[in-house]
Every structure is written in structure tokens, then in C-alpha cells.
Amino acid sequence: MSKLSSIILLMVLGSTLAYKSYSGYQVLKTAPLTSASMPYINRLSKHFDFWGTPGVGRPATVMVSPEQAPLVVAAFNRMRISHEVLIPDLGPEVEREHGERKATEEANPRVAVYDRYMGCSEIQMHIAQLALTYPDIATELVLTNTPEGRKVKVLKLSNGNAGQKALWFDCAMHAREWITPPVCLRIIDEVIADPALRDMADWYIAPLANPDGYNYTINTDRFWRKTRSPNPDPNCPGIDPNRNFDFLWDAGNPTDYCSEVYPGTNAFSAPEVAAIGNFILDNADSLVLYVAIHSYGEQILYPYGHTVEPVPNVDQLIAAGTASADAIAAVAGTTYTVENSAAGLYFTYGASDDFAYGRGAVQYAYTYELSGGGSAGFDPPASLIQPVVDEVWPGIKALVDYVLAN
Template sequence: MKLLSSAVLLFLVLGSALAYKSYSGYQVLKTAPLTAAAMPYVSRMSQRFDFWGTPGVGRPATVMVSPEEAPVVVAAFNRMRVSHEVLVADLGPQVETQRAEREALKVSSPRKPRTASYDRFMEFVEIDAHIHETADGNPAIASVLDLGFSYGGLEFHGLKLSNGQPGQKAVWFDCAIHAREWLSTPVCLRIIDEVVANPALRDLADWYILPVANPDGYDYSFTDDRFWRKTRRPTADANCPGTDPNRNFDFLWDAGNPTDYCSEVYPGTGAFSEPEVAAMGNFILDIADNLVLYVAVHSYGEMILYPYGHTVEPVPNVDQLIAAGTGTASADAIAAVAGTAYTVENSASGLYFTYGASDDFAYGRGAVEFAYTFELSAGGSGGFDPPASQIQPVVDEVWPGMLALVEYVLAN
């Protein structure tokens, strides 16, 4: 790979510096593994502060704090007697370094037509072009899903891959519903690559793949704010735009959710208030008669979560959900590649209580028998910002797990 000169790199960085949030002085704090007694307090804190990863009993919590928030969060941890450390003392330099690397890679390693890039993170416009190129180049098996427009006017698309057999069962994968979780999108792109190349996979099922479920937020995370999570639709608080799209689905919407507009998990003004979420949810309902597997790909946590997020009470087919996720199926297939151990857990007990989430909607409203959220590996300064060098290892180890899951579900 040809290296850019320092002068060119400096020009690229300065060209977008004015718009890009610096995160200068922001810290990333990491707690010791949490106790059951601490979890209720941490769950309440997570409604106000930006917790990363998957805090849970026996696992540490990671939280990003501004210079103003740091003493408040530290004092709260001290009151709870939760020991913690400063994982990143100043996030600003790391954000700048990663942005400079990304700009350099975009110039030195441009995407080739009809080819997904796995040596760098692709921007929304590149991903959308790749979807159309794949459909244009494979008209007998690929068709573009016209899902509609985002609040910001971006037309967003998924892809259907099928051999055209009538009455075929269907499987669904979506990625990047949380904007900053860039590592999820290459997983969806890898699924597209594999299914296009292998007719036997299309004989198994019709495949629906949505690489970017939150186009406005994803685009904004590249242009303005690396750690942006939500949509970009304004709220009643002009200083706090955006809704958490994974709390906006029409299933137990707002049950116990916060009404703080600035919260990272603000659920919106009503179920399906976000046009992107409504488009996605309604499409899932349209294909629900044939849909047997729903998978939302997130990062991070190395977990395979199954419904429900609002209760730890087991769902009727819990044994099948666990068997498909673990045993000889998905988690074992992932571990066989490089030894990464994914755990398989109920969403409420493994993550935290959630309402209006996409997998619960697919399971509870769409009657999709197998519904999961995959939390990928962590990376970078605190988990959400893995380097580009991590893309290929993650997609290489996760794809066998996805395939094993599909094969198990269709066989059972």
C-alpha cells in the first residue's frame, strides 16, 4: 500500500477538522466486574451517561464521560463502592489519529466496483453504491430493497438474494442500527459476498440483508461525530437531537424507558416515530409469513442475545433459541476459528432491560421463531472504535457462526 505524504495527510485532516467533534478531554472509565447489588444503579446511570458495551453482573462496565461528567460519575461509583480505572485519559488524540488513518486509507485504498472493502470502514454512499452494483451485476439472484427515506432524506436500501424458488423460507440480517457500531456493517457485507458466490446458500433460504439501518446517524458518525449512536431527527430539545432506533420499535414501546431527550436510549415520541425504523419494521411484518430467522448485528460484547429484553422469564422456545446459539451451532462455529468465546444469553439478563428493541419486535410482533442480537468483539480505545485492521479477523470468525445459525434454524 502506497503511503501518503505527511503534507497530503495534513491537508485531509485539516479539511474536515472544523466539523468533526474532537472529544478532547473526554475519558473512558472501566469498572471492576459488577455485582448484583450494583446493577440497578448502573442501569439507572446508563440512561443518563454513555455506557459502552454490555454492563452486567460479573462483567465490567465501560463509560465515556465528558470533562464535566467525569467527577459526577466517579463520585457515583465511589458511593456504590464500585472500583474503577481510567481506561483512556484523553480520547481526543485517539479520535484524531483514527480519523486521519481513515482518510488516508480512503485515498490509498479506494473501493473497487462491485467489491466490498474490508481493509477500511466504508461510508454510507459507498455501501449504497455496492448494493446497487451487486444487484445490477447479478440480476437473476439479487434485487434491491427500496426501504424508503431517512429523516434527513437519504434513500436507504437492503438487498434480497434468492434463487427464486417459490415458498422459500427467509432469513434477515441488519447492521449499524446504532450509528457508531461500524464493525457490524462489514459483517452484513460479508454475508452478501458469501450468498452471492454460493448457489447452495440461496437454495437454503431467501436472504434479506440491510447493511446500514440508521443511514443519517451512520453518515453523521463519519462526517461529524465518531461516537454518534442515535438517529438525527430533532427532538423538543434543540441541543439533543436523535432517537435510539433500537428503542423505537412497536413492541412494548416506552415501557420503562427514559424521557430525557439527551439520553442515548431516548425512545422517541412514539413507536415507529423514526421513518427508518418504521420502514424496517413494516417490511419485516410484510415478509413475516416466511421469515424464520431475524439477526441484528451490533457491537460490542461477544454475546448472542435472544428475547426478551423486558423480562428474564423464558420464552416458550427458549431451549431451541439456546441450542441454535450455542452447542454445535453458532457460538461453537465462531470459537472454532480463533478461539473467541461468545456467550448465549437472554437479553434482559445478559445485557440490561430494554423496550422497543428490534429483535423483540421481530419475535413478539412478527412471530419470527428465532430472533437474536449479535454483539461483536470490542476494539480500539474503549470498544466502539476498532481499528480497520480488525475488520477482516472479525468477519472471518463471525461468518461461520452466522452460517451455522442459519443451517440449524432451517433444519429445526
């Protein structure tokens, strides 16, 4: 081998090695869960990486490292939860997706909102560009700086009418949920294009609620979920932003920094979360709708996450959610279920929608879990970004129509 080709080989290896290998990682899938098994699943989910929202009547999927696999299998066996190996080795799938994303980015370096999964700085620049292109209606707000020096940006779209109601949408609070930013960007496109939408309300849209985490999934680790905040254990940085809001915040196991749902040392300890939470409180008088967009599960979830006790306006929450699900189904037949967040007996504390509803008194608060896809589960291949945003936008529009009419 010539010296040059050795150098090239080293460079190729180096760029491959820089991305975390999931070689030997498996995804296990259980049979549909029973209510008797849910306390165990709730406990296990603090220590292992469950995907989607586990719940009664649904199978759970959990990603395990080679070291974790025997522990989880033993726990399932002890609880008599039958299970199978859904993906025997995540390694090749992650490498394929990473290579494909980089290749399409190089082949198509223009901003390509719905053609491929864009990088963090691309999305951030796109938001800034929209504010420059449409200065009369679009304003870029910077809510905070992140621990790694990025900005949590919100695009405000408004005709400047006084005293209007306001709507909030955030995407990619969980870093690995790549299908979500294109949905926020689609909402932005629609609201920029239609003055009537801006006469209905002021729109606040945060396409990257957790930019440090998102950047990390693009460049380093596909399945990173949390922020990148430093923790006392340097091997386990990051806080689950959707467990860090100041509403029934749960200390859980405060020293389990490695947990995918580590809630932080105290509520609002993640600056991204504190900034979004304080924005909601500051605008509580005008906000009538809060929507957190996550993946995956094809669910429209409404408060609360810690109890199945119905909230006062549960009928309206269900009616608006159902109008949204019907509009989504009308496009291509995808069925979203409308559920109380805790209905599957999977309990969460410190979640953003519960905070908006319980502390911000935002009357309509939801978490959308979009479609999954690909053999790795998290996101559809890039070719499905367009169909997903095409079906979700009518659902968002129907939701907004209902909320503003009621």
C-alpha cells in the same frame, strides 16, 4: 508565514475541526457488577453513555465528558462501585483513527469492503452495484427515506423459488458500530457465490439500517449512536432505533432528548425503525430468523430484553446460538457467550429482536454483539475487519443451518 501557507493551515484546521473533538473525554471501567448495583446502572445508563452491554459479573465501561466525569465518579462512589480510568483522554485516539481512515480512503478510493471502513455513500453504491451485477438473484429494496434524504436499503437474494422461508440480517442500526456493515456485506458475498444457500431460503440483508447516523459518525462525530431525526431540542437530535420498536415500547423519560437511549415520542417514530418493523410484520409468514448485528461484547443475545423469564422455545434458541458460537470459536478461538438479553439484569424495551420475536412471531431472533477493539473500544482497527468477518460468517452459517433444520 506566506499567505498561501496560512490558507493551507486554515484549511487543515477547518477539516480537523469539523470532526468532533473528544479531547478530555474519558472512559471509566468498573469492577465486575453485582446484582445489587444493577438498578443504579440501569438508571445511570439513561443519562450517560455506557458502552457494550453492562451486566452482573461483567465490568461496565462508560464514556464521560469532562463535565460528566465528576458526576459519574460521585455516583459510583455513592453506590460503592469501584472503578478506574480505562482511557484518560479519547481525543488523540479519535483524531488518529479519523486521520487514518481518510488517508486510506484517499490512497485506495476503490470500493474496499474489508480493507478499510467505508463511507455511507460508498456502501450504498456498493449495494446498488451488486443488484446491477447480479440482476437474476439480487434485488435492491428501498424500505424508506430517512429524515436527511438517504435510503434504508435491503438487498434481497433469492433464486425465485416459491414459498421459501426467509432470513433477515441488519447492521449498523447503532451508527458508531463500524465493524458491523462488513459482516452484512460478507453474508451478501457468500450468498451470491453459493446457489445452494439461496435454495435454502430467501435472504434479506440491510448493511446500513441507520444511514444518516452512520454518515454522521464518518464525517462529524465518531461516537454518534442514534438516528438523526429532529427533536424539539435542536441541540439533541436523534432517536435510539433499538429502543423505538413497537414492542413494550417504554416512554422512559420522554423529554430527555440528549439521552443515548432516547426512545422517541412514540414507538416507530423513527422512519427507519417503522420501515424495518413493518417489513418484518409484512413478511411474518416466511421469516424464520431475525439477526441484528451490533458491537461490542462477543455475545449472542436472545429474547427478551425486559425479563429473565424464559421464552417458550428457549432451548432451541440456546441450541442454535451455541452452534453459532462453537463455529465462531473454531476459527480462531474467539469465545462468544449465548445469553438471554436481560440475563445481566440490564433491561431494554423496544428492541428490534424482541419486536421480531414478540410481534413478528419470528421463531429465532438474536442480537449479535461482535468483538470490540482499539483503545477506543468500539471497533477493531481496519486491519482486523477481515479476521472478524472470517470468524463471524461460519457462525452465521451454523445458525442458519440449525434454524432451517429445526
